[in-house]
Amino acid sequence: MQPKVTRKSAKQLLNKASGFLQGYTHTLNPYSGCAFACSYCYVRQMPVALFHDGEWGGWVDVKENAAALLERELVKAKRKGPVTIFMSSSTDPYQPMEYAERLTRSLLEVMAAQPPDFLFVQTRSPLVTRDMDLLELLGPRVRVSMTVETDREDVRRAFTPAAPPIPARLRALRELTARGIPVQATIAPVLPCSEQFAERLAGIVDRVCIDDYFMGDGSKGKRTERIGVRSIYDALGLSDWYSRDAYARVHEQLLRYFPQERVFVSQQGFLP
Numbered sequence: 001m002q003p004k005v006t007r008k009s010a011k012q013l014l015n016k017a018s019g020f021l022q023g024y025t026h027t028l029n030p031y032s033g034c035a036f037a038c039s040y041c042y043v044r045q046m047p048v049a050l051f052h053d054g055e056w057g058g059w060v061d062v063k064e065n066a067a068a069l070l071e072r073e074l075v076k077a078k079r080k081g082p083v084t085i086f087m088s089s090s091t092d093p094y095q096p097m098e099y100a101e102r103l104t105r106s107l108l109e110v111m112a113a114q115p116p117d118f119l120f121v122q123t124r125s126p127l128v129t130r131d132m133d134l135l136e137l138l139g140p141r142v143r144v145s146m147t148v149e150t151d152r153e154d155v156r157r158a159f160t161p162a163a164p165p166i167p168a169r170l171r172a173l174r175e176l177t178a179r180g181i182p183v184q185a186t187i188a189p190v191l192p193c194s195e196q197f198a199e200r201l202a203g204i205v206d207r208v209c210i211d212d213y214f215m216g217d218g219s220k221g222k223r224t225e226r227i228g229v230r231s232i233y234d235a236l237g238l239s240d241w242y243s244r245d246a247y248a249r250v251h252e253q254l255l256r257y258f259p260q261e262r263v264f265v266s267q268q269g270f271l272p
């Protein structure tokens with residue numbers, strides 16, 4: 001499904017970070033809405049979605065004045081102290097339309113010229129590799145966190161049919177690593193995966209983060225229950241993975257292949 005695209009002029013781009021992201025000074029969302037429409041996405045229950053027409057995944061608003069706004073806001077914010085930015089908290093900065101829009105790229109251009117103290121780029125799209133030239137300029141001030149919830153494509157298709165395939169995300173992580181850009185594979189939320197998942201990741205990245213609904217959805221799993229994600233597990237015959245044990249199982253697997261200090265759990269993995 002192609003989302004309905006609307007161009008809007010945003011009033012503010014850098015927003016004060018809070019809650020799960022309180023380790024940051026600001027969050028930054030180049031778009032509103034998200035074409036990936038992940039089944040478990042709890043943003044659909046947040047005001048940004050509740051007060052917008054249309055189903056979550058069916059619309060994306062482009063903040064067309066974003067770069068000019070960021071340029072001004074960044075100067076102001078930096079005058080007040082260190083600036084640490086989480087991009088993005090309620091969308092993916094690499095929407096499919098970003099191929100043509102180059103909106104996130106324009107924000108990276110602004111940040112390459114006036115670097116924040118730290119930028120965390122959270123995405124599930126291999127398109128992030130297009131911007132490696134700009135990410136490189138940020139050096140150790142950036143980390144790209146690539147969501148890889150599972151290594152099973154059948155599972156990925158069941159939970160997030162509109163999201164990029166897992167092999168493409170793993171290739172992107174390889175490319176970013178080869179260019180020396182700090183990365184993390186982010187297993188969030190952990191989905192049913194193979195016994196080889198940790199071993200596969202260990203050949204590509206040296207830092208992982210794992211999270212689940214019960215730690216990471218901001219309501220100890222209640223939001224996820226309301227969204228009805230459980231039914232996907234049931235339909236796949238994988239109901240035993242809809243539990244706190246799933247995280248523990250995969251965490252144990254990760255510790256066999258990564259040093260403990262490179263395995264981050266829930267909020268710890270998203271801090272600057």
Ligand code: SF4
Nearest residue numbers: 034036037038041091
């Ligand atoms: S990519 Fe992120 S913001 Fe977009 S639908 Fe999926 S979980 Fe939600």
